[in-house]
Amino acid sequence: SAVISQKPSRDICQRGTSLTIQCQVDSQVTMMFWYRQQPGQSLTLIATANQGSEATYESGFVIDKFPISRPNLTFSTLTVSNMSPEDSSIYLCSQNSPGQGNPEAFFGQGTRLTVV
Amino acid sequence: GQSLEQPSEVTAVEGAIVQINCTYQTSGFYGLSWYQQHDGGAPTFLSYNGLDGLEETGRFSSFLSRSDSYGYLLLQELQMKDSASYFCAVRDAGTGANNLFFGTGTRLTVIP
Numbered sequence: 001s002a003v004i005s006q007k008p009s010r011d012i013c014q015r016g017t018s019l020t021i022q023c024q025v026d027s028q029v030t031m032m033f034w035y036r037q038q039p040g041q042s043l044t045l046i047a048t049a050n051q052g053s054e055a056t057y058e059s060g061f062v063i064d065k066f067p068i069s070r071p072n073l074t075f076s077t078l079t080v081s082n083m084s085p086e087d088s089s090i091y092l093c094s095q096n097s098p099g100q101g102n103p104e105a106f107f108g109q110g111t112r113l114t115v116v
Numbered sequence: 117g118q119s120l121e122q123p124s125e126v127t128a129v130e131g132a133i134v135q136i137n138c139t140y141q142t143s144g145f146y147g148l149s150w151y152q153q154h155d156g157g158a159p160t161f162l163s164y165n166g167l168d169g170l171e172e173t174g175r176f177s178s179f180l181s182r183s184d185s186y187g188y189l190l191l192q193e194l195q196m197k198d199s200a201s202y203f204c205a206v207r208d209a210g211t212g213a214n215n216l217f218f219g220t221g222t223r224l225t226v227i228p
Contacts, residue, residue, distance in 0.1 A: 031214075033215065033216070041221070042203060042218045042219060042220050042221045043159065043203070043218040044218075045215055045216070045217060048215060059117075092158065092159075094216070096214060096216075103147055103149055103161075103164040103166070103207065104149075104161040104164070105149075105151075105159075105161065105205075105216050106161075107158040107159050107160075108158060109157070109158050110158060
């Protein structure tokens with residue numbers, strides 16, 4: 001099992017501002033993942049955060065808009081920059097199971113962002 | 117890329133059996149997983165199929181046919197608490213990072 005803590009749990013932000021979301025995991029993991037889930041929709045992978053290297057972004061997501069930090073093996077941040085109402089969504093961080101060959105992934109409770 | 121299709125909504129009666137289908141296209145298949153997500157909650161792992169066939173975990177079973185790029189989640193003895201969204205997901209080993217990509221999701225409503 002794994003425990004993932006995200007904060008803030010929710011926020012309401014003004015357009016044009018930025019919000020940094022923090023994610024803390026309770027065991028050292030090589031990779032952490034950031035997802036976006038728009039209301040009533042599925043989870044879309046934003047990027048993979050490797051400790052010690054730049055994040056790898058999926059198609060449609062860029063570093064200038066979603067800069068990610070990964071300073072150590074248990075912590076990562078995602079910043080949503082220059083926000084617009086279209087960024088209103090739930091943002092989730094995730095880790096794979098620390099067990100070798102275990103397919104389970106674990107998720108934080110998410111950050112519900114509303115941009116006004 | 118990856119594409120996973122699911123029915124958007126399913127309604128079933130308490131105590132009944134329901135099947136949620138998933139068809140997928142992926143460049144580097146590395147198993148099909150199922151996740152449950154209640155409103156406002158985090159996705160939680162339900163089941164995994166790495167090989168063809170049926171995997172049973174209590175009231176939940178999952179099936180995979182790799183030749184058909186198809187799987188399903190079977191929920192038996194439905195309970196009201198099973199009302200949630202269900203997602204199939206594939207892990208794309210082709211990226212080298214074991215990224216998890218999710219299906220479109222099925223919202224299950226269990227009625228009395």
